[in-house]
Amino acid sequence: MAVNLYIPPESNIFAVAGVEIGTAEAGIRKAKRRDLTVFRLAQGSSVAGVFTLNRFRAAPVQVCEAHLAEGRGIRALVVNTGNANAGTGETGLQAARDTCAALAGLLGIEPSQVLPFSTGVILEPLPLDRLVAGLPQAVDGLGDNNWFAAAHSIMTTDTQPKIVSQRLALGDKTITITGISKGAGMIRPNMATMLGYLATDAGVAPALLEEMARSIADRSFNRITVDGDTSTNDSFIIIATGKSGVRVDSASDPLYAPLYAALAGAATDLAQKIVRDAEGATKFMTIQVEEAGSSEEALKVAYAVAQSPLVKTAFFASDPNLGRILCAIGYAGIADLDVGGIKLWLGDVLVASEGQRHPGYQEADGQRVMKEPEITVRIALGRGDVSDTVYTCDFSHEYVSINADYRS
Amino acid sequence: MAVNLYIPPESNIFAVAGVEIGTAEAGIRKAKRRDLTVFRLAQGSSVAGVFTLNRFRAAPVQVCEAHLAEGRGIRALVVNTGNANAGTGETGLQAARDTCAALAGLLGIEPSQVLPFSTGVILEPLPLDRLVAGLPQAVDGLGDNNWFAAAHSIMTTDTQPKIVSQRLALGDKTITITGISKGAGMIRPNMATMLGYLATDAGVAPALLEEMARSIADRSFNRITVDGDTSTNDSFIIIATGKSGVRVDSASDPLYAPLYAALAGAATDLAQKIVRDAEGATKFMTIQVEEAGSSEEALKVAYAVAQSPLVKTAFFASDPNLGRILCAIGYAGIADLDVGGIKLWLGDVLVASEGQRHPGYQEADGQRVMKEPEITVRIALGRGDVSDTVYTCDFSHEYVSINADYRS
Incomplete structure (x- = not known):
């Protein structure tokens, strides 16, 4: 049913230096499907996030905000489908924190350097044991270009994976931008959540990246609507690893405008893909x-x-x-x-x-x-x-x- | 499909002294159906109205507001279905005024003593000639208890007529409250319009009736939603003829509270009936x-x-x-x-x-x-x-x- 939703061939999906991805079948809600995704980010990466304004913010959203505020440098993301860990109270918060601690242990980093994300059924306790048991498989599988697998793994009731990837010249170098998304606002509220992850090997100062994330979310993910319902888990993350050697630390840098335009373009594409795959959409x-x-x-x-x-x-x-x-x-x-x-x-x-x-x-x-x-x-x-x-x-x-x- | 929509038997629908109603087949959009309704009100009746907040206010809404503001005493209402006279510009305004003038001529009153209402297709010119040609039939048919016919005549795509009627003791007298409604917000936008008419033979000072109309609309017609769409023609009218001999001229009158409660109850019932008959409603x-x-x-x-x-x-x-x-x-x-x-x-x-x-x-x-x-x-x-x-x-x-x- 998706409306003109373009899925690039795997050969056109470019790895982002400094980002490794692994997935696992953790059996969180259903057996025999990849439902757990881990991103490992190179040291020195900048990470910025924009989160739902729904007052029922899911536990992982609250933990993401706390960990970003701590400012120790984000080194990993963990995303599960099948359960949103929303409307789960203090138990849910603890489960999100325990998820971060378990992954941090495997990767040798601090728990506050991990951002957790959940999408799926609301008001059900997160099956923490199965999630944690699946982490080693995801970590073992960490590799440079698993973006396609990740686009599939974060799907809930999406009919198609959503992925963008491009290379572009910036100054005298070439940078890569690759990203994935899932969901469509609150179109499947018990399988809630719009999630978007966009990574580049350009380097961006953390404070600037935060400004860019807000501004870009406002013209992409905040400009789509399927049914007007804002989910409890919506999250959009930009990662800038700096591994390309290109670095943009202020908005007055001549490379800022083209980098912003390219990231905003990719985010808009990811956001529009969500609408194109919205439930029952024909237009x-x-x-x-x-x-x-x-x-x-x-x-x-x-x-x-x-x-x-x-x-x-x-x-x-x-x-x-x-x-x-x-x-x-x-x-x-x-x-x-x-x-x-x-x-x-x-x-x-x-x-x-x-x-x-x-x-x-x-x-x-x-x-x-x-x-x-x-x-x-x-x-x-x-x-x-x-x-x-x-x-x-x-x-x-x-x-x-x-x-x-x-x-x- | 309507959900628990009660239609009282005709024997339980009570005439309101001072209100006569006549209907006609004017062929405004379809042949062989009553699509024109005229109310004649006794001299000295108070009439108050509450109208749509949509910025595309239909021509008849604008004329209603102007005629109520003139304050010469409203003596008649005319309602057509089949055409909303909305999005019709200056031509539409003139058509609404001409409708009032034609009815005023037949009833021997001033055009500004007539309130016009239209419901039906938007953006099409009102077939003024057919409407005016139908007025004599409606006027000839004016009678004391044609409320049921009126409830049918103002329907567009409603599946059921909506009508309430009751008698109650007020002080040492008995008063009657009877009303009709149609539509469901903007559920059928090209056959737009929520219309509600509530009449009583109690007498109420015009300024007080206006306050009551606003307050009652706020707890009845302004508390229903089908799809969130507010039409261009929504109108709610209260008529108080005073023919029962009961008179309430201030909110401190001991009869005010019971009269207000009865009118508000009737309006809420009429409003709820609209939701009960909403398109496809099963709950x-x-x-x-x-x-x-x-x-x-x-x-x-x-x-x-x-x-x-x-x-x-x-x-x-x-x-x-x-x-x-x-x-x-x-x-x-x-x-x-x-x-x-x-x-x-x-x-x-x-x-x-x-x-x-x-x-x-x-x-x-x-x-x-x-x-x-x-x-x-x-x-x-x-x-x-x-x-x-x-x-x-x-x-x-x-x-x-x-x-x-x-x-x-």
Whole structure:
């Protein structure tokens, strides 16, 4: 069902010097599948993370934040699927800490140098014994280019692995950027979690990498919505090992802008892949709001349109139902919105202006655009010069089936 | 498909002295169905209205507000189905004004004494000629107890007419309250519109009735959600004719409280009927939030739960998926929410406390509650003493079918 989700051939997936990956079958929820992934990072790597704003933050998210704050240098990540370790109280926190301690013991590092991640069923105790028993297998398998295996191992109900990889010239050197992601916001809440990991062999000062992680998350993972549900475990991590010899320590460095652009591009690709593989998705929609007075305003409108079940079902039906889009703009919460100043395009077709259907609009033109699998909705508010963009998908029978039948 | 929607027998629907109703087949969108309704109100009636906050307010909504503001005393209402006269610009406004003028001419009153309402397709010009041609038939049919016919005539894609009626003692007299409603928020956006009309033969001072209308709308029609979409035409009207001889002119009158309670009860019933008849609904859910720090906070949590597609599909599946509810509470937007203080009940079953599954909770107990057609979700936030309640329904295959296949 995934919409135009590109999976690069393994030969185009490049190792990132300073990152080793190993996976294991720990039997956390199901037997005979790889459900445990370990990343070992070279000493001196910078690591930054952005985490869910949900108040029910899962135990591993709380431990990640604490370990990053300690600032001893992150040397390993451990990711399990099958159980989210969320809504598990103090026992869950201890289980996340014990996971870090067990991996630290195997790798000869400190527990606070490990970041733990969990995704899967909520409100069930983490099977710590099975997880810890699986760690040696993952550590034994640590290797340079196991990104593809990792993309598979972190999947829960994803239908496809999500992976990006590229090499690019930066200054007089070549750097590599490779990353993986899984999930789609809270689309499978008992198998919750959007996870994204992006690594480069460029070197970046830790404080700068943190700024970049926030800014990049805001234009990638924070710009996708499937059903508007933010999970308890969402995490996005950037790793910069520095092994390429390229180093960027300030935003005024001439290499900063191209590095930022490349990382942001890779993150956006990973985020969009999540939407492309969203439950039951048959269409990939880009909601682009222009001429807003502020970014907040642009996003209010973009999310109102992107999250309206009525808009989403109309896209599923390939029905150019303009009333539903205009209506969503109208209730987006901009109190002084002058609907007479709004223009709306479906793809390249101007469908509404001055608060009504555009005089030249023909239903057949709207129909043509709506039949495409990738559709851009462009909305000009006539209030300023700020733009922002949100990515989403349509809402199908399959979505209800998956979410109603799940957990059985 | 409607969930426990009670339709009183015609013998239990009481006329409201001072209100006459007539209907007509005007052929606005379809032939051979009553699609035009006229209310004539006795001189001296108080009329108050509450209208949509959508910025794309339909033309009739704008004209209603203007006519109420003129304050010449409303003497008639006219409601058409089949066309919403929304997104129709200046032409649409003129059509709404012309409708009022035509009815005023037939009834010998001023155009500004008429309130117009439209519901149906958005972005299509109102067929003013057919509407005006139908008015004489509706006026000829004006009679004391045509409420049932009116409940049918204002339907668009509703499967059932929605009507309440009661008599009650007030002081030493008996008063009557009868009302009708249609729609379900923006569940059928091209046949948009929630409409509610509530009439009593009690007399109420106009300014007081306006306060009452706002307050009552806030606890009834503003507490229901099907898909979170607010239509362009939503309107709620209270009429107080005074013909019973009972008169309430201030909130300190001893009859005020019982009158308010009766009107609010009738409005809540009409609002709930909309949810019960919502597209594809198989469950009626009451989301009750307690121990909130403010009403705003309580409503944020209630709406996050009520509008989560994941929660709604879980209810459709009768799946006590606690993770989805807790997750929605977590992202409701209360920045300093302490999840350790939250309690969650499904019906009478305590399912979660202290941020995790309640130790005594058995899945079988949750399952028992979820199989009922009417379910109360109770959430105690542990932050204060404010409560608020929202009504919603589940989210089924049928919802997607109706909204994806509609307009064909």
